[in-house]
Amino acid sequence: MDLKPNHASPVLTDSAPMNNSRFVIHLSLLPYSPNGSVFSRSLSLAIPRRRPGILDDVRSSVLDAMKSSSPTQTKCTKESSTKLTLSDGDVDGDVAYCNWMTKYPSALASFEEIKNVAKGKQVALFLDYDGTLSPIVDNPDLAYMSNAMRDAVRIAANYFPTAIISGRSRDKVYEFVGLTELYYAGSHGMDIMGPVRSISNDYENCDRSSDKQGKEVNLFQPASEFLPMIDEVFRSLVKTMKGVAGAKVENNKFCVSVHYRNVDKKSWKIVGQYVEEILKNYPKLRLTHGRKVLEVRPVLDWDKGKAVEFLLESLGLVDCDDVLPIYIGDDRTDEDAFKVLREGNRGYGILVSSMPKESNAFYSLRDPSEVMEFLKNLVKWSSTN
Numbered sequence: 001m002d003l004k005p006n007h008a009s010p011v012l013t014d015s016a017p018m019n020n021s022r023f024v025i026h027l028s029l030l031p032y033s034p035n036g037s038v039f040s041r042s043l044s045l046a047i048p049r050r051r052p053g054i055l056d057d058v059r060s061s062v063l064d065a066m067k068s069s070s071p072t073q074t075k076c077t078k079e080s081s082t083k084l085t086l087s088d089g090d091v092d093g094d095v096a097y098c099n100w101m102t103k104y105p106s107a108l109a110s111f112e113e114i115k116n117v118a119k120g121k122q123v124a125l126f127l128d129y130d131g132t133l134s135p136i137v138d139n140p141d142l143a144y145m146s147n148a149m150r151d152a153v154r155i156a157a158n159y160f161p162t163a164i165i166s167g168r169s170r171d172k173v174y175e176f177v178g179l180t181e182l183y184y185a186g187s188h189g190m191d192i193m194g195p196v197r198s199i200s201n202d203y204e205n206c207d208r209s210s211d212k213q214g215k216e217v218n219l220f221q222p223a224s225e226f227l228p229m230i231d232e233v234f235r236s237l238v239k240t241m242k243g244v245a246g247a248k249v250e251n252n253k254f255c256v257s258v259h260y261r262n263v264d265k266k267s268w269k270i271v272g273q274y275v276e277e278i279l280k281n282y283p284k285l286r287l288t289h290g291r292k293v294l295e296v297r298p299v300l301d302w303d304k305g306k307a308v309e310f311l312l313e314s315l316g317l318v319d320c321d322d323v324l325p326i327y328i329g330d331d332r333t334d335e336d337a338f339k340v341l342r343e344g345n346r347g348y349g350i351l352v353s354s355m356p357k358e359s360n361a362f363y364s365l366r367d368p369s370e371v372m373e374f375l376k377n378l379v380k381w382s383s384t385n
């Protein structure tokens with residue numbers, strides 16, 4: 001069964017290629033495959049290093065990437081996401097957004113369609129944090145989610161297995177969300193606390209541990225050997241960025257974020273140069289781009305897409321044709337997860353964006369308030385079925 005045959009496959013410039021020859025998916029065995037056969041996981045999941053310099057590491061043109069990952073916001077009325085109504089404001093922007101939505105329809109407006117595919121299936125929810133559950137704000141330390149959103153996520157987690165997959169450290173994102181009924185993956189999936197279940201031996205670095213409530217869990221930290229290096233780079237970056245007004249360095253445990261949201265545009269170049277300069281001494285680290293943030297992370301073939309696969313296996317939802325994973329996220333790093341779902345025809349990626357962006361997602365939502373509405377719709381549908 002095809003999830004959405006009419007959507008063209010977009011091309012992305014910064015998605016992570018699968019450069020692991022051992023990572024093989026037999027397409028004929030995937031769920032929703034044309035012949036309708038049951039998904040059987042035929043993956044070998046040893047985690048190789050990514051080759052530095054040829055992937056989404058854009059050290060040669062950091063400034064260009066910084067600019068392109070920070071496009072100007074277009075204005076569009078809220079109604080236009082569902083009704084395609086134009087406002088009097090930025091008409092060009094609105095038209096562009098409305099055109100874009102023909103390729104990435106609103107998950108709210110398409111809810112009937114999603115419901116039909118989800119019928120009889122176990123929905124599994126994967127949620128990014130910043131920009132998805134909480135609005136983007138200038139100070140990353142103050143990116144709180146609303147109580148209404150927290151309630152919506154908590155109720156959704158009563159119906160569907162739910163995980164947060166964030167670029168933040170796992171502890172930090174847990175502090176923000178504060179719900180014990182969820183699973184958490186921090187550091188772009190490099191720090192996963194999931195349910196206890198025996199999983200494939202190919203996952204090294206997966207140990208039994210206990211969560212804050214003393215419950216036994218599986219802790220998977222594929223980048224643990226990078227910890228001392230990340231700490232060292234964090235300290236160097238903090239020292240260096242002291243000289244750049246508005247720059248902020250955040251330690252996300254297995255990765256480091258260098259924020260330039262509050263830096264004068266004239267100094268973006270210097271931020272990029274400083275980061276590049278430091279990374280010259282660390283060939284085992286690479287650079288990716290988020291929303292006005294440079295993210296320093298290990299050269300490891302592991303990302304949010306792999307984290308989704310890991311969690312599906314941990315949840316015992318991988319060898320089933322009656323599972324529908326839904327991943328909601330707003331950032332470039334979420335594309336890896338969208339891609340995993342799209343390529344295997346396994347489930348839906350939903351991009352949160354108020355401006356047109358190429359994506360591997362199937363659907364779109366404009367902002368966190370629409371995410372909340374979507375979660376509520378899912379619960380409403382599930383509770384009456």
Ligand SMILES: O=P(O)(O)OC[C@H]1O[C@H](O[C@H]2O[C@H](CO)[C@@H](O)[C@H](O)[C@H]2O)[C@H](O)[C@@H](O)[C@@H]1O
Nearest residue numbers: 129130136137138140143166167257261291293
């Ligand atoms: O995967 P995510 O949960 O989306 O994390 C990605 C980055 O999110 C945070 O930064 C972003 O949100 C901040 C608060 O709204 C905003 O100030 C910043 O400009 C955004 O890039 C987080 O602080 C980063 O560490 C994460 O890498």
